[in-house]
Structure formats: structure tokens, C-alpha cells
Amino acid sequence: MSSSRLDPWVDSYAQRTNGMQASEIRALFAVASRPEVVSLAGGMPFVQALDMEMMAETVSKLLLERGAVALQYGSGQGDVFLREQILDVMAEVKVTAHPDDIIVTTGSQMALDLVTRVFCNPGDVVLVEAPSYVGALGVFRAYECDVVHVPMDDEGLNPIALAEAIARVRAEGKTVKMIYTIPSFHNPAGITQSQVRRAEILAVAKSAGILLLEDDPYGLLGFEGEPPAAIRSLDEEGVIYLGSFSKTIASGLRVGWAVAPHGVREKLVLAAESAVLCPSNYSQLTISQYLATQPWREQIKTYQELYRERRDALLESLELLMPAGTTWTKPAGGFYSWVTLPEGLDSKAMLPRAVSQLVAYVPGTGFYVNGDGHHNMRLSYCYPEPERIREGVRRLAAVIEGELGIAATFGTTVGLRKSDGHESPAPNLA
Amino acid sequence: MSSSRLDPWVDSYAQRTNGMQASEIRALFAVASRPEVVSLAGGMPFVQALDMEMMAETVSKLLLERGAVALQYGSGQGDVFLREQILDVMAEVKVTAHPDDIIVTTGSQMALDLVTRVFCNPGDVVLVEAPSYVGALGVFRAYECDVVHVPMDDEGLNPIALAEAIARVRAEGKTVKMIYTIPSFHNPAGITQSQVRRAEILAVAKSAGILLLEDDPYGLLGFEGEPPAAIRSLDEEGVIYLGSFSKTIASGLRVGWAVAPHGVREKLVLAAESAVLCPSNYSQLTISQYLATQPWREQIKTYQELYRERRDALLESLELLMPAGTTWTKPAGGFYSWVTLPEGLDSKAMLPRAVSQLVAYVPGTGFYVNGDGHHNMRLSYCYPEPERIREGVRRLAAVIEGELGIAATFGTTVGLRKSDGHESPAPNLA
Structure with a gap:
């Protein structure tokens, strides 16, 4: 501009x-x-599908009962009760975790920013699908990463091409810091990795010792059968999982989260405190109240x-x-x-x-x-x-x-x- | 840890x-x-002083009338009507600006992060008061800045010491990128710069060609007389002004803002989109509705x-x-x-x-x-x-x-x- x-x-x-x-x-x-x-x-969700009278009642009740908490600063890691509720949401994609593994962020975009901030020096390589989410590419570029695309096929990110890309980039003397993938209902490709494919991709990442960053904003929005099990359900130490309420409840609340291995999560909280002090209690407790009192699965x-x-x-x-x-x-x-x-x-x-x-x-x-x-x-x-x-x-x-x-x-x-x-x-x- | x-x-x-x-x-x-x-x-504000019934009614009305906007993604720069209302708030500290000069952030902490992100390379010097706000020091360190303290006296940051610090740091071959100051009701020093002092500090910054970052979360919370006029009221191109609703309305909403020269503001919006896509419409419109319908000066x-x-x-x-x-x-x-x-x-x-x-x-x-x-x-x-x-x-x-x-x-x-x-x-x- x-x-x-x-x-x-x-x-x-x-x-x-x-x-x-x-x-x-x-x-x-x-x-x-x-x-x-x-x-x-x-990519705006159709939030008009929410019952606004129900939302108004939910928030009224929250403010009348816990207004002094909802309108106050909170923890940098996010509300502890909401983090427990997030475990229920992630159970839908077969992720099990401890509330202490979770950090709540201002939308999962902020989780992308924090993960990149914590891992990537200028010139570090991030491997992404071809094509990949424009907002993630923006973050990687803002941290001066070297972004390398890896081809997809009908089952998503191709693990053979992934292994080849890692070898090629390393042969150039560069450091690969992360593999960024959207396994379910990919933005923009509209492709979903099979469960076999997920295991193959994870195996490539693990054998190369490279962190897998799994972005899953759409995982619960499948049109048939059960939601696909997240890659994070297969491995705890090698995967950072990003989730979001933007598409399942409402994007205007700006509440997402990351699930990370313990040491990484500690770093992410420090980075988050520097970035915003703490996520909004008002948004977090609105979601928490909604999850606790409304039929969210419906x-x-x-x-x-x-x-x-x-x-x-x-x-x-x-x-x-x-x-x-x-x-x-x-x-x-x-x-x-x-x-x-x-x-x-x-x-x-x-x-x-x-x-x-x-x-x-x-x-x-x-x-x-x-x-x-x-x-x-x-x-x-x-x-x-x-x-x-x-x-x-x-x-x-x-x-x-x-x-x-x-x-x-x-x-x-x-x-x-x-x-x-x-x-x-x-x-x-x- | x-x-x-x-x-x-x-x-x-x-x-x-x-x-x-x-x-x-x-x-x-x-x-x-x-x-x-x-x-x-x-430093938690006493948000219990808010009338929670009034807040509940304000938010109910918002969700029933404009729920589909409040719960949707918004602009990366922030809601345009709220930006106009922010002009009324800043008029209290004599700042005049155009709504396009304003970017709304997830608390003014995020504005601190974005300004530093946009200006500071590792090793760049930021001059701060001795003592200075712990959250700002955290941001500057997170961006690997070289933070240099400048003494305060009873009227705040000492302009002679400031000029000396600039000369000394430059003599060491370093680049001074910003002077960070809290002119009113300083955190933690509890000191307020006189109007003469503000002009002197601005003059030092201008003559050195160094950006002044004015952090003003407490400006409206004076105990006697009129709120002090902000340094930004004296100069548009050389000052970035940071404001916040955390202490005047409620910190749990996480809504702050920056007023910046045009070219800087463009960069801040790009950085903000990368960091969080957009600030929460839900929080922004709650504040906007509150400002429009409630006696906020009272x-x-x-x-x-x-x-x-x-x-x-x-x-x-x-x-x-x-x-x-x-x-x-x-x-x-x-x-x-x-x-x-x-x-x-x-x-x-x-x-x-x-x-x-x-x-x-x-x-x-x-x-x-x-x-x-x-x-x-x-x-x-x-x-x-x-x-x-x-x-x-x-x-x-x-x-x-x-x-x-x-x-x-x-x-x-x-x-x-x-x-x-x-x-x-x-x-x-x-």
C-alpha cells in the first residue's frame, strides 16, 4: 500500500x-x-445461526453473577475452568491433554504468532502445504522465515514429498523449524488427510526431529461421520495443536488455544504475557458460560x-x-x-x-x-x-x-x- | 522458571x-x-465500581440489535465507530486526531508489542525512565532491544539526562529507536510530568529525530483539576500515543489503542493482522455501546x-x-x-x-x-x-x-x- x-x-x-x-x-x-x-x-462463519436471545441471556447471567471477574485482568495462560472445558471440545477429535498444557489466545492466529515467535529465527525454514493458509504465511514472513511449499495430493500433504523437502533444505545448510499443516478440511484446498496419511506425516516429522504444528479450526465441522482424529491424538511431545472457537461458536470473541508440550507451553505463556498481558476474561468467560449452560454440540x-x-x-x-x-x-x-x-x-x-x-x-x-x-x-x-x-x-x-x-x-x-x-x-x- | x-x-x-x-x-x-x-x-482496577446491571443491559441490547456484527470478524484496524468515539475520550487530554490515525488493540500492551515489532531490530536502543513499567521492559527485551534507563526527578523524566543519554549511546555507535515515557501518574513512580517538562522532553526527542512513545493508561485518573494534556497534543508526527480502556472502563475487555503518524499506523495495522487478524468485535462493540449510551464521564x-x-x-x-x-x-x-x-x-x-x-x-x-x-x-x-x-x-x-x-x-x-x-x-x- x-x-x-x-x-x-x-x-x-x-x-x-x-x-x-x-x-x-x-x-x-x-x-x-x-x-x-x-x-x-x-471465510466469515455464519454467526447469524446463533440464537442471539440465548447469547444475550448467557452474557447477562455472567455479568450479574461474575462480572467482577469477567471484567478484570486474568491469567496470561487463560482461565483455568475454560481450559478444562477445552478438553471436552478436543475430546471430539480424540485429543487428550492436561489443562496445564493449554494456553488460551486471542484467536488461534495469535497462537500461530506466538509459536513462530518462540521457535523461529530469521532464515529458519517452515514447511507448509502448497497451497497454505494466507494468515499463517503472513506470520511466517513477518518473522522472516524461509517458507517452503510441499505438494499435496488427494489425501493432503504428501509425506514422500515432505521427506524430500526436508532432505533438500537441510542439504542447503538450512534449519527446518516446523512443519505447518491443516489436516482437516484444509484452507484453502478443501482436502482432508486420511488417518493413514496423518500417521505417515507424523512419522516423517518425528524421524527428522521436526516440530509439527497442527492447525485445526475446522475439525468439528465435518459433514459426515465422526470428526477426524487430530494428529495430536497420536503424539504429545512432537505436535503443537491449535484450536479455535471462531468457527464453532463465534469469531468475534477472538478465542483460540494451543496445546503444547510442557516446556514449549511455558515459553508460549511468557511470549503471550509480553504480547497482550492476558487474553480477555470477558470473551473467555462468555465462552465458558456458554459451554457450561448451552447445548454446544447441538x-x-x-x-x-x-x-x-x-x-x-x-x-x-x-x-x-x-x-x-x-x-x-x-x-x-x-x-x-x-x-x-x-x-x-x-x-x-x-x-x-x-x-x-x-x-x-x-x-x-x-x-x-x-x-x-x-x-x-x-x-x-x-x-x-x-x-x-x-x-x-x-x-x-x-x-x-x-x-x-x-x-x-x-x-x-x-x-x-x-x-x-x-x-x-x-x-x-x- | x-x-x-x-x-x-x-x-x-x-x-x-x-x-x-x-x-x-x-x-x-x-x-x-x-x-x-x-x-x-x-495493578488491578476496582471494576466492582461498575454497575453490573447496567453492563448486562448494555451487552444484551448490543447482542439483540447487532449480535451478528459483534460476534463476527472485524477490521484489523478496529471498529470505525469506536475509533470516532476514542477521539472524544482523547479530547480529555487535548489530543486531536483523525479516526484513521487510530488502531485498536488487544489492550495497550499489544500496542506496545506492535510498535516495538515495527521499529526495533535486535540491539536497537530504547530509552526508558528509571524506573519504568515492567510490561514495557518485557516487550523491549522480548525484541532483544538494548534498554537504557534515564533518571527521573520530581517532575518526571529529566530532559538534560535524556539528551546526555542519547549522546552517550550514539557515541557508542548504537541506534536509539524510541524514547518510552509515561507522563501522567507514572507506573511505578507515581510522578507526573509538568506541562513545561513535557515540552522539554518533546524538544529533546524532536531535535534528536527520535520517536517518542507516550503511554497514557492513567491520564484520565487524576485527583485534582483537569487531566494533564498529553505530549501528543503538542506534536503529531513525532509521537505515538497509547491509550487504554483498562483503567477507565474495564481491563477484562482488553481494549486499548495507538494513535500514530500515518505511515506508522499503516505498518501497525499490517503487524496487528499478522498477530491476531483483528481485535475482538465483541469487546469493541461492548465499549462502543457503553460509551454511546452510558454517562462514561461520570x-x-x-x-x-x-x-x-x-x-x-x-x-x-x-x-x-x-x-x-x-x-x-x-x-x-x-x-x-x-x-x-x-x-x-x-x-x-x-x-x-x-x-x-x-x-x-x-x-x-x-x-x-x-x-x-x-x-x-x-x-x-x-x-x-x-x-x-x-x-x-x-x-x-x-x-x-x-x-x-x-x-x-x-x-x-x-x-x-x-x-x-x-x-x-x-x-x-x-
């Missing part, structure tokens, strides 16, 4: 600010948030059904309307499908035309640090109603048809517009 | 974790939080009167009970008085004895990075009722008398117990 005003401090910034870049597409998203645009871009079922219906609307209309040569993943949960465009099309170059046709998505380049993703886009089905999703896909299909016409005339649209593959996270990409 | 369990990741941590240290006195504070102990240690008056009564209780009983040779500052607002013990006494060595006599304070060493502060302690009067404060001072006076007896026998108590001057922030020291 350039400024027309002169910045008198331009020569004073820390080295690390070079890794903090504004998204080129941010301005476009301001346009995309207009009500006439069907946004398949944002609420998660409501969310599952809502998102399944929207996933179905997306997949059906993609099937019906997308031009030949377009492919997409079929998510079994979560918020996202990952689309690959026909040969010769560029998702980022196409975005302004899409927005002018009143549909928005996130171009694939945002999910890579290396300029890949030009042929991809992330479609979110979490927020718009099913009928709006169908309308959005209809508009998008028309835009792609139009681009195909241009490509047929000029050979390709790639490179017709500037596009350097660097994006930074923005809340609407969460 | 040492762990009995072996940490398999002990060789993997980032260099910066060396700057993250657990407080040696943390264990003692666990004891000190027992109800029979009079704690003059913590609430601040209530807090002022409450804290003045407690300050009076503290100063009166110190006057009445403290042994000769003990001195203390007389705060005109805020939460703290800074005590200097008689020659030969060590506040940290004395703390276990004080806690065993059921009174707690924060030893002065926590507010220095260089081992100074052995003869000092911070006394907080914000949380206990006046009668408890008097009882606490009575116990403390007896402990000091006892230490004086030991010192008379053995010469001094300094060094009788290990004490290396390194403390890290903990929420109860806020």
Missing part, C-alpha cells in the same frame, strides 16, 4: 517490516463487500448442516455451470473448495472483471509465497445463502467463459496484468 | 526467547493472592473519587507508620506510590518476610533492567478498600522495622538473598 503522504520514519523501521506486505487485492475487497456482490471470498450440528447445504449448492452449481477444463476439490467439511482454471487463465488477472460482474473470490496466488497459484482460486461457501452461492457461481462461470474467449483470441491471459504472487493476510481472508 | 520435565525442544527455540524470562517472584504472588494477604502489589469521576480516597489512606498511614528514613512519592492520580527504603534494606530480600506477615508489594528491581531498585518498592492502592490499605501499611511498617533490626545487627540485608534484578511482566503487575 503506497501513501501519498511522506513518512518521516521511513528509515527507522525494523528489518522484519520487509516481510509485512499489504495485500494488493485489499482495495478490491472493499468493493467486493458491497451487498450486490456475491462474495465467495471471505449448535455445532446446526453449523454442520448449514455448511453442508451450502457446500452442496456450490458443488452442484459448479458441476452444472463451469466450462470444461475447470476442476475443483470436493470438501467433506469446513468452508472452502479449491478451483483450478482451464489452461491459460489467470485468476488474479481475472478478479477485477469478476468483481465488475458482481462476484468475488480469492486468487490462488495469496496462498503461496512463491508466485504459484495463478491458475487457482479459493471459493468459500460458508457465508452466503445457497441461492446466492448458485447466483455467484453462475456469474463466475460467465466470467470464465469470457476469459476463455479472450484466451482463444490472444493465446493466454496470464501476465496481461501485473501479478507478483505476494499477498498478506486480511481478516476477510480468514 | 525451571522445569523438572526434560524439554525435547530445548535446542530449537529462537534467539529472542533469551529475552523472555519468568518472574522469580511469580511463585510468591501465587501466595500473595490468598485473601488473608493485603496485596499492595497488583463513571470516570467515580473511579477518580474511589482511587483518591485510597491514595489518601495510603499516604496517611505511610506518614503515620513508616520508620524514619523511608520516603515515598505522593501521586496526584493513577494507582501507585514509589517507596524508597531506609539505607541498607533490600525490598526483594524482604518480600518473603512481608508475605509471611500477610502483606505484598512489588520489589523495585522489576522496574529496572540493570539490577537497580533494590531499595525501592511499588505500592498500589487501586484495589484494596481503604481500611485494608491501612492494615497493609501497618504490617509493612512492622516488617521494615524488623529488617532494620536485622540490618542494625548484621550491617545490611542487601545480598543476604539472591537477587539479580531481572523480572518479567506478569498480569498481576500490570
Whole structure:
């Protein structure tokens, strides 16, 4: 983002600010948030599905009964009773832990920041999926990490490619600090690792002595059967597990957590105290009161059904309307499908035309640090109603048809517009 | 903090974790939080003074009317309407700004973290008062800054000493990135800069081309006359101003803010998005609703009167009970008085004895990075009722008398117990 005003401090910034870049597409998203645009871009949960009268009563009761605690500073590690309740939530993905292993954070984004802060020196390598969560890439870049993508297949992160990447990076004399993975209902790829795959990935990490950072905001939002067992359920010392209430209760509360091996957890608490003193008691106790007094498993079922219906609307209309040569993943949960465009099309170059046709998505380049993703886009089905999703896909299909016409005339649209593959996270990409 | 369990990741941590240290006195504070102990240690605001029924109604109304916004992700910079309301709050300390100059943070601690993240490379110098806020020292150390203390006098940070420190540090070939100051009702010193002094400090910073970081959590909590005008009211480009609702409304909401020059503010927003995506809409809109519908200036008056009564209780009983040779500052607002013990006494060595006599304070060493502060302690009067404060001072006076007896026998108590001057922030020291 350039400024027309002169910045008198331009020569004073820390080295690390070079890794903090504004998204080129941010301005476009301001346009995309207009009500006439069907946004398949944002990752906003549909919190309207919460019963607001119930929420109001829950919070009223909290403030009348424990207001002096809810409105006071709390522990840097997080409320101890909430940490016990988090154990119940994680039991759904087969994680067992002790409340003392948990640190509550201002959203799991903050847990990502703290883990990176505690482990990564500038130049340390973090291995991530190709593609990977834009907000995690932003954190790794902000700490001047060297981010290396590892290919995925239909079962997620490929363990053979992972082992090869570790060997290659180490042969270059670099230190691999972490493997970052989203095993369930991947953002943005919409892929879920099989249980066999999880064990294979863990085995590679363990045998290389590399920490596995498991990010699991969507784990409880599967559309069929039991939630997948987390990798953390297989191993305690080698995995940091990140969880969040943003998608299962409400994102505006900003409450997530990390489960970490004992020594790591101690460091994370020190880092958290430095970063924010303590997470909000108000948000934490709101969630705690909600979990203690409301049928939260039923609420998660409501969310599952809502998102399944929207996933179905997306997949059906993609099937019906997308031009030949377009492919997409079929998510079994979560918020996202990952689309690959026909040969010769560029998702980022196409975005302004899409927005002018009143549909928005996130171009694939945002999910890579290396300029890949030009042929991809992330479609979110979490927020718009099913009928709006169908309308959005209809508009998008028309835009792609139009681009195909241009490509047929000029050979390709790639490179017709500037596009350097660097994006930074923005809340609407969460 | 040492762990009995072996940490398999002990060789993997980032260099910066060396700057993250657990407080040696943390264990003692666990004891000190027992109800029979009079704690003059913590900086917890007395949020019980809020009308909890009013708070419950305010939040109910918010959730029923705007629940879908309050519980959703928001902007990384913070809610735009709250940012406008913050202008009204800052008008009390004569700061004028544009809402776009403001970034809302998870408590002003997070603003401290972000400013340091954006400006400081390892080894950069930050000049701070002697003593300074323990949570700020923790942040500067976590970013591997070289913290240099500058003496205060009765009017606060000494501008001549400041200019000398800048010259000395620069002569050593080091880069001074910031001057960190708490001009009003200083934590822990209980001193307030005169308006003349503020202009002098600003002039030194400007002529050296060094950024001034003005931390003002207590500015509205003065006990007589108008709130002091902030340094930021004198200059826009050279000052970052940090404000907070933690002491004027409630700390458990974790809402603070920074006002920064335009180019800096852009960088802070990018850093904030990487750190937490966005501040909590739930907390922000709670405050916004409160400011819009409740007489918040009256609430601040209530807090002022409450804290003045407690300050009076503290100063009166110190006057009445403290042994000769003990001195203390007389705060005109805020939460703290800074005590200097008689020659030969060590506040940290004395703390276990004080806690065993059921009174707690924060030893002065926590507010220095260089081992100074052995003869000092911070006394907080914000949380206990006046009668408890008097009882606490009575116990403390007896402990000091006892230490004086030991010192008379053995010469001094300094060094009788290990004490290396390194403390890290903990929420109860806020």
C-alpha cells in the first residue's frame, strides 16, 4: 500500500517490516463487500445461526453473577475452568491433554504468532502445504522465515514429498523449524488427510526431529461421520495443536488455544504475557458460560448442516455451470473448495472483471509465497445463502467463459496484468 | 522458571526467547493472592465500581440489535465507530486526531508489542525512565532491544539526562529507536510530568529525530483539576500515543489503542493482522455501546473519587507508620506510590518476610533492567478498600522495622538473598 503522504520514519523501521506486505487485492475487497456482490471470498462463519436471545441471556447471567471477574485482568495462560472445558471440545477429535498444557489466545492466529515467535529465527525454514493458509504465511514472513511449499495430493500433504523437502533444505545448510499443516478440511484446498496419511506425516516429522504444528479450526465441522482424529491424538511431545472457537461458536470473541508440550507451553505463556498481558476474561468467560449452560454440540450440528447445504449448492452449481477444463476439490467439511482454471487463465488477472460482474473470490496466488497459484482460486461457501452461492457461481462461470474467449483470441491471459504472487493476510481472508 | 520435565525442544527455540524470562517472584504472588494477604502489589482496577446491571443491559441490547456484527470478524484496524468515539475520550487530554490515525488493540500492551515489532531490530536502543513499567521492559527485551534507563526527578523524566543519554549511546555507535515515557501518574513512580517538562522532553526527542512513545493508561485518573494534556497534543508526527480502556472502563475487555503518524499506523495495522487478524468485535462493540449510551464521564469521576480516597489512606498511614528514613512519592492520580527504603534494606530480600506477615508489594528491581531498585518498592492502592490499605501499611511498617533490626545487627540485608534484578511482566503487575 503506497501513501501519498511522506513518512518521516521511513528509515527507522525494523528489518522484519520487509516481510509485512499489504495485500494488493485489499482495495478490491472493499468493493467486493458491497451487498450486490456475491462474495465467495471471505471465510466469515455464519454467526447469524446463533440464537442471539440465548447469547444475550448467557452474557447477562455472567455479568450479574461474575462480572467482577469477567471484567478484570486474568491469567496470561487463560482461565483455568475454560481450559478444562477445552478438553471436552478436543475430546471430539480424540485429543487428550492436561489443562496445564493449554494456553488460551486471542484467536488461534495469535497462537500461530506466538509459536513462530518462540521457535523461529530469521532464515529458519517452515514447511507448509502448497497451497497454505494466507494468515499463517503472513506470520511466517513477518518473522522472516524461509517458507517452503510441499505438494499435496488427494489425501493432503504428501509425506514422500515432505521427506524430500526436508532432505533438500537441510542439504542447503538450512534449519527446518516446523512443519505447518491443516489436516482437516484444509484452507484453502478443501482436502482432508486420511488417518493413514496423518500417521505417515507424523512419522516423517518425528524421524527428522521436526516440530509439527497442527492447525485445526475446522475439525468439528465435518459433514459426515465422526470428526477426524487430530494428529495430536497420536503424539504429545512432537505436535503443537491449535484450536479455535471462531468457527464453532463465534469469531468475534477472538478465542483460540494451543496445546503444547510442557516446556514449549511455558515459553508460549511468557511470549503471550509480553504480547497482550492476558487474553480477555470477558470473551473467555462468555465462552465458558456458554459451554457450561448451552447445548454446544447441538449448535455445532446446526453449523454442520448449514455448511453442508451450502457446500452442496456450490458443488452442484459448479458441476452444472463451469466450462470444461475447470476442476475443483470436493470438501467433506469446513468452508472452502479449491478451483483450478482451464489452461491459460489467470485468476488474479481475472478478479477485477469478476468483481465488475458482481462476484468475488480469492486468487490462488495469496496462498503461496512463491508466485504459484495463478491458475487457482479459493471459493468459500460458508457465508452466503445457497441461492446466492448458485447466483455467484453462475456469474463466475460467465466470467470464465469470457476469459476463455479472450484466451482463444490472444493465446493466454496470464501476465496481461501485473501479478507478483505476494499477498498478506486480511481478516476477510480468514 | 525451571522445569523438572526434560524439554525435547530445548535446542530449537529462537534467539529472542533469551529475552523472555519468568518472574522469580511469580511463585510468591501465587501466595500473595490468598485473601488473608493485603496485596499492595497488583495493578488491578476496582471494576466492582461498575454497575453490573447496567453492563448486562448494555451487552444484551448490543447482542439483540447487532449480535451478528459483534460476534463476527472485524477490521484489523478496529471498529470505525469506536475509533470516532476514542477521539472524544482523547479530547480529555487535548489530543486531536483523525479516526484513521487510530488502531485498536488487544489492550495497550499489544500496542506496545506492535510498535516495538515495527521499529526495533535486535540491539536497537530504547530509552526508558528509571524506573519504568515492567510490561514495557518485557516487550523491549522480548525484541532483544538494548534498554537504557534515564533518571527521573520530581517532575518526571529529566530532559538534560535524556539528551546526555542519547549522546552517550550514539557515541557508542548504537541506534536509539524510541524514547518510552509515561507522563501522567507514572507506573511505578507515581510522578507526573509538568506541562513545561513535557515540552522539554518533546524538544529533546524532536531535535534528536527520535520517536517518542507516550503511554497514557492513567491520564484520565487524576485527583485534582483537569487531566494533564498529553505530549501528543503538542506534536503529531513525532509521537505515538497509547491509550487504554483498562483503567477507565474495564481491563477484562482488553481494549486499548495507538494513535500514530500515518505511515506508522499503516505498518501497525499490517503487524496487528499478522498477530491476531483483528481485535475482538465483541469487546469493541461492548465499549462502543457503553460509551454511546452510558454517562462514561461520570463513571470516570467515580473511579477518580474511589482511587483518591485510597491514595489518601495510603499516604496517611505511610506518614503515620513508616520508620524514619523511608520516603515515598505522593501521586496526584493513577494507582501507585514509589517507596524508597531506609539505607541498607533490600525490598526483594524482604518480600518473603512481608508475605509471611500477610502483606505484598512489588520489589523495585522489576522496574529496572540493570539490577537497580533494590531499595525501592511499588505500592498500589487501586484495589484494596481503604481500611485494608491501612492494615497493609501497618504490617509493612512492622516488617521494615524488623529488617532494620536485622540490618542494625548484621550491617545490611542487601545480598543476604539472591537477587539479580531481572523480572518479567506478569498480569498481576500490570
